[in-house]
Amino acid sequence: MEAMLNLFVSTRGSGKMMKEFLLNTGSTIEEGRLAKGGSKLTEDYTQECAVCEMNPGDFQDLGSPQKVKITSRDGRYSVAAYAHPEESIQSGQVFMPRAIWSNVVVDPETFSTGSPLYKGSPVQIEPTKEDVLSAEELVLKLYVRS
């Protein structure tokens, strides 16, 4: 696990920077207020939860992007979110409110416990120009097969 979690930086053919982080997901009071108030399909919920908080140093290293694309370790799933620099987060880690956006990239392995890696999933992050989708758009794009 230690080897797998090491931070690495790589550049792709496009010249865009991609970094590996450990994703921490968790509650925020506003996420709780909106989710419990039945507002998961609203713009307010998207603005609160489709967010990736990172250390200001990492944020700068990525070119201070407005939005980032977060990709799961296996590369199968990715999601765009608004990037926010946040002093409370250590370098090499990112925080996303627990919601549909973060769970797209959470590692589904449960290590024989039934509970996935909501905290500490390795993810790759790069700046993006992709649109940040609403929960509804995300379900239609990623989950519902026409």
Next chain:
Amino acid sequence: MAFKNIICPVCGASCDDIQVELRGSKIVTKNACKMGNAKFWEIFSPHRIREPLLKESGSFCTALWDEAVDRAAMILVKAKRPLIFMGSETSCEAMQVGLHLAEFLGAIADSNSTVCHGPTAMGIQEAGRVGATAGQSKSRSDLVVYWGSNPLESMPRHMSRYGVYPRGYWTRRGRFDRTVITVDPRKSITARNSDLHIQLKPNTDYELLSALLTLLHGKKPHPSVEKVTGVSISEMEEMLERMLGCNFGAIYVGLGIASSFGKHRNAEAALNLVKELNNHTKFVIGALRGHCNVAGFNQIASYLYGYPFGLDFARGYPRYNPGEYTAVDVLREQDVDAALIVSADLVSHFPAACARYLAELPVACIDIAPCPTTMISQVVLPGVIDAMECDGTFYRLDDVPVYFQPFTGSPFSFTDSNEDTMKQIFQKVKEMKR
């Protein structure tokens, strides 16, 4: 009309001091936090699901109740291996019907408690637990450790009602009589309000707990632990010194323990640390359960069938093997072929591989508001809000059962509660199987 001592059905704190005033179609609450308030307002919210919905050719249309119950039952009866998923914001009584239904169908029964503190429950199976009720901790604890938890955002009134600020018999000065330690990789708002913040690296809880145990045994941990955990040995010593110096310590573990690498072994290590601390002073440990009745499912499933979560009835008797019969795993491995989901939003809160497969299955759900899970369902049955519109039982975060009474009735003529809806589905299933 004003009502007192109403129980909030939102998080594991199960606050029992909510005051509610109904003014026509408006509701005013006192004492509830932001999250609680938002749920109370759901009673009259415009987006509330008030009619049964059936999906026809990809879009929803309203349906008669009996027709929708029939369709939900049909989904279950036709399946070879259905999943019955009981969310946490519903009563133990509804969960009990769900478990019996799973047994009858030979289905898998699981709940939010698995993805919440399932690993903690497994840790308890390994190591046992020295626990206390929230009231005992309130009266006695002079040191509180929030390990991998951020109660100010996940259980907003925990600190003010049970953990840190309330004045108890032996903690008369409230916060001034208590030391607060937070162990969290992030400088969360709870960490900022603590006396000591141990900022460990993610996925290193087990190593930090082991190092504390080593120090407790009077030995020095290997210096490499500093690099692994990001915490210096002197910080660990300071933390342990404060823990040993208290009269009654309470550790509240959150998903930082249960959801990160190490899982149940993290929980087991924390439970063992607490056992050993009791050789020196009084220490207890409990899970900070973010969802209302997650503790309830563990209790009900354990006393009815012997296992706390992830039960497989395929052979007619309950089997338990976390990682094999648990909801995330059966969905990831595509090992179920239909689902009934009660008061839970799996599409939002399960990893993508699981949500994607779920969206391919015939799914019936019971919910109060539109969400990603209602979007992918074929049948949506309107939910009744427990503790507001019907009575029942929740288990609080400390496993104390709390009986709740409603301040208004079910808004529907066709069902009194989620328990009632589950019974109607069960009845239909029996008729169809006959």
